[in-house]
Amino acid sequence: xxxxxxxxxxxxxxxxxxxxxxxxxxxxxxxxxxxxxxxxxxxxxxxxxxxxxxxxxxxxxxxxxxxxxxxxxxxxxxxxxxxxxxxxxxxxxxxxxxxxxxxxxxxxxxxxxxxxxxxxxxxxxxxxxxxxxxxxxxxxxxxxxxxxxxxxxxxxxxxxxxxxxxxxxxxxxxxxxxxxxxxxxxxxxxxxxxxxxxxxxxxxxxxxxxxxxxxxxxxxxxxxxxxxxxxxxxxxxxxxxxxxxxxxxxxxxxxxxxxxxxxxxxxxxxxxxxxxxxxxxxxxxxxxxxxxxxxxxxxxxxxxxxxxxxxxxxxxxxxxxxxxxxxxxxxxxxxxxxxxxxxxxxxxxxxxxxxxxxxxxxxxxxxxxxxxxxxxxxxxxxxxxxxxxxxxxxxxxxxxxxxxxxxxxxxxxxxxxxxxxxxxxxxxxxxxxxxxxxxxxxxxxxxxxxxxxxxxxxxx
Amino acid sequence: xxxxxxxxxxxxxxxxxxxxxxxxxxxxxxxxxxxxxxxxxxxxxxxxxxxxxxxxxxxxxxxxxxxxxxxxxxxxxxxxxxxxxxxxxxxxxxxxxxxxxxxxxxxxx
Numbered sequence: 001x002x003x004x005x006x007x008x009x010x011x012x013x014x015x016x017x018x019x020x021x022x023x024x025x026x027x028x029x030x031x032x033x034x035x036x037x038x039x040x041x042x043x044x045x046x047x048x049x050x051x052x053x054x055x056x057x058x059x060x061x062x063x064x065x066x067x068x069x070x071x072x073x074x075x076x077x078x079x080x081x082x083x084x085x086x087x088x089x090x091x092x093x094x095x096x097x098x099x100x101x102x103x104x105x106x107x108x109x110x111x112x113x114x115x116x117x118x119x120x121x122x123x124x125x126x127x128x129x130x131x132x133x134x135x136x137x138x139x140x141x142x143x144x145x146x147x148x149x150x151x152x153x154x155x156x157x158x159x160x161x162x163x164x165x166x167x168x169x170x171x172x173x174x175x176x177x178x179x180x181x182x183x184x185x186x187x188x189x190x191x192x193x194x195x196x197x198x199x200x201x202x203x204x205x206x207x208x209x210x211x212x213x214x215x216x217x218x219x220x221x222x223x224x225x226x227x228x229x230x231x232x233x234x235x236x237x238x239x240x241x242x243x244x245x246x247x248x249x250x251x252x253x254x255x256x257x258x259x260x261x262x263x264x265x266x267x268x269x270x271x272x273x274x275x276x277x278x279x280x281x282x283x284x285x286x287x288x289x290x291x292x293x294x295x296x297x298x299x300x301x302x303x304x305x306x307x308x309x310x311x312x313x314x315x316x317x318x319x320x321x322x323x324x325x326x327x328x329x330x331x332x333x334x335x336x337x338x339x340x341x342x343x344x345x346x347x348x349x350x351x352x353x354x355x356x357x358x359x360x361x362x363x364x365x366x367x368x369x370x371x372x373x374x375x376x377x378x379x380x381x382x383x384x385x386x387x388x389x390x391x392x393x394x395x396x397x398x399x400x401x402x403x404x405x406x407x408x409x410x411x412x413x414x415x416x417x418x419x420x421x422x423x424x425x426x427x428x429x430x431x432x433x434x435x436x437x438x439x440x441x442x443x444x445x446x447x448x449x450x451x452x453x454x455x456x457x458x459x460x
Numbered sequence: 461x462x463x464x465x466x467x468x469x470x471x472x473x474x475x476x477x478x479x480x481x482x483x484x485x486x487x488x489x490x491x492x493x494x495x496x497x498x499x500x501x502x503x504x505x506x507x508x509x510x511x512x513x514x515x516x517x518x519x520x521x522x523x524x525x526x527x528x529x530x531x532x533x534x535x536x537x538x539x540x541x542x543x544x545x546x547x548x549x550x551x552x553x554x555x556x557x558x559x560x561x562x563x564x565x566x567x568x569x
Contacts, residue, residue: 138560139553276488279566283502287568334500399488402506440556442509443476449486449506 003027010296011349013081018128018303020081024359028078028352034336037205038360041332043212043374045071045361047381048088048323055097055322056113057105062246064371065237066319071362073311073325078355082304083297084281085336085354086311087329091393092270094155094386096322098421099266107252113320114248115255116263120270120324121312127271128305137275141437144429146400146410148272151417151425153393156386158418166383173219173380178387181211185388207331211384215377225376233368242319249317265422270324276396277328278304284330288337288350297350332357403445405436461540463525466549470528472559478509480529481548482520483561485536503535505564507548536564 003012003026012027013020022028045067052063077086096116103109127133137145160166160174167174183190184204194200203210219225244250278301285299304327311325336353339346347353364370374381397414401407409432417425473481485503512529520531523546530548532540540546546563 138551279488279504280500280502283566283568284500286565287500330500396488399486402486402508441476443478443511445508447508449484 005295005349007294008296010298011351016080018300018306020298021079022081022351022355023079024355028355029348030359031347031352031356033339034347034353034356035360035363037332037335038357038362039364040206040360041209041357042361042364042367042370043381044208044385046365046371046374047212047378047385048321050379050382051093051097051322055100056109056246056320058246059238059241060375061236061238062242064235064365065239065242066315066321068235068237068362068365069239069242069319070311070315070321070323070325071358071365073314074358075355075362076311077304077307077327078351078358080303080307081298081300082307082327083285083299083350083354084304084327085329085332085357086308087326087332088323089270089274089326090323090385090389091149091152091156092266092273093323093389094159095152095269095417095422096266096324097159098155098418099263100322102421110246110252110320111255112259112263113322114252114316115259116266117312117316117320117324118255119260119263119267121309121314121316123267123271124305124309124312126309128302128309131302133271133275133278133301133305137272140272141406141429141433142400142402143406143409143433143437144413144426145272146397146406147413147417147425147429148269148397149393149400150397150410150414152269152273152414153390153397154414154418156390156393160383160386160390166379170219170224170380170383172222173215173224173377174383174387176218177211177215177380177384180214181208181384181388182391184210186391205335208381208384208388212374212377212381215380215384216373219377219380225380228373228376231368231372235366235368235371247318247320262423265426268426269417269422274308274326277326277330280330281328281333284333284337285350288340291341292344294344295349401448403447405445407448409433409436461523461542462545463523463530464545464547465526465528465530466547468550468557469548469559470526472550472557473509473528476509477511479512480510480531481507481559482510482516483507483530483532483536483564485533485564485567501569503567503569505533505536505561507559507561509559532564535567539565539567 005011013022024030048067049063052058052066074086077084100109100112103112194204220227248254282299285297289297308325308327315321315325336357340350340353397410401410412432413425413429416428484506486506487501488504516531519534521534521537523530523532544563548561550557551560
């Protein structure tokens with residue numbers, strides 16, 4: 001029986017410096033509905049496997065060891081007092097793929113990834129301790145923030161559509177699955193009908209899962225992948241092989257200083273991308289809290305920095321991961337928060353909901369029938385994830401721009417970022433910002449959103 | 461609401477030949493994490509200088525402090541409580557200066 005919370009107070013915890021430790025079942029109630037949601041969504045997280053196989057040359061069993069390790073570390077957030085459903089840094093993944101591809105497959109590439117992920121982890125920890133994250137991001141011009149996100153969007157599409165890339169291997173499956181995915185996620189027609197039908201509403205809360213299920217059926221039917229061979233039992237991740245052959249505890253020497261330095265532009269770009277999640281986490285939690293007077297939720301972005309910084313640092317040593325460790329899985333945080341708003345009966349504490357979700361995904365990784373069911377179509381799932389992320393990144397990147405000059409700079413910078421990598425992209429952005437915005441006269445700016453407002457007023 | 465105009469803001473307005481400060485609430489969406497699902501729109505404050513234009517009163521609430529007129533997007537002004545403080549200040553970024561604001565919360569829709 002979980003400890004009871006006083007009305008209007010925080011969920012009980014054990015104070016530990018900047019952290020607030022909460023054990024499941026002791027400090028919060030297990031939430032079955034969120035657990036099931038997480039269990040269903042585990043297939044999405046398995047999409048990391050083809051990335052690790054293709055870009056790092058990892059065998060399947062080693063890749064799944066990384067997914068399982070990452071899955072365990074997701075639970076660190078609620079354990080240490082961060083009331084979120086964490087995820088990857090998905091928009092930065094294509095940029096990281098481009099970055100590591102510059103190094104020779106094997107030891108060198110692993111070293112580059114380790115150096116990057118360790119740097120990102122340490123940066124997040126330092127910013128969490130100092131609280132300087134907001135200051136750093138504020139110093140980056142809107143044009144460059146827009147350019148980084150736009151560039152990640154272009155890169156996401158390019159990694160799938162480059163000649164010889166994934167689209168060429170699964171053209172029909174990707175076309176059908178991503179078509180359905182775009183309809184379910186972005187179509188205004190679907191938005192107009194989903195709230196009127198319970199089944200459609202449930203479908204809309206499952207994110208990319210319907211696309212994955214469709215791929216399991218369509219891809220073998222069109223002959224692009226073999227039918228799955230279901231195996232029963234528990235997944236056996238190859239932790240031994242992972243640690244002895246793919247980490248600094250085994251066959252990979254510690255990266256050189258040069259690798260850390262060369263990774264800095266990529267670290268910076270990834271941080272700019274994930275910073276937006278800090279803002280959305282706070283906004284989602286504060287919005288949910290308004291509906292419930294019975295729980296005070298303490299969201300602290302510095303604490304969040306410390307936790308995902310720890311995750312990246314731990315993963316860099318024990319399971320270097322191209323997906324990186326991000327502070328938020330926004331879509332699932334929305335699902336958890338919406339259930340939270342329904343009241344104490346639906347979800348006693350936000351910590352219970354968020355934690356139970358991640359327990360669910362973790363359980364799913366260990367169920368061999370699920371893993372073997374989706375194994376043949378993981379490449380298609382990855383392509384779908386990348387294309388959907390590409391769509392969102394382009395949209396969000398444009399929204400980051402405030403003026404038409406910002407947009408122009410962002411477009412050029414984004415294209416360079418996607419084709420030449422983070423260092424070139426950032427340098428392009430800096431040069432363009434200096435050239436175009438030197439001795440800036442804001443009175444001569446043409447604002448993008450002001451134009452939109454003017455159009456709205458005219459329509460009204 | 462208490463509005464604080466910090467040192468340097470008036471000079472910034474004069475330098476850029478502006479008549480007022482405008483704080484818009486700009487729409488944003490998920491920019492990180494796995495966006496594979498339905499997310500929510502949220503609005504963050506964006507501060508700029510401007511000349512006064514027609515129809516501004518329809519979109520903004522007007523405040524004044526220390527002789528500086530500040531127009532705040534109705535989306536934000538309706539969320540600001542009597543006990544809240546909004547501070548407009550000059551932020552130095554490397555060799556340039558820009559306006560910034562504290563005290564206006566992100567709004568989720």
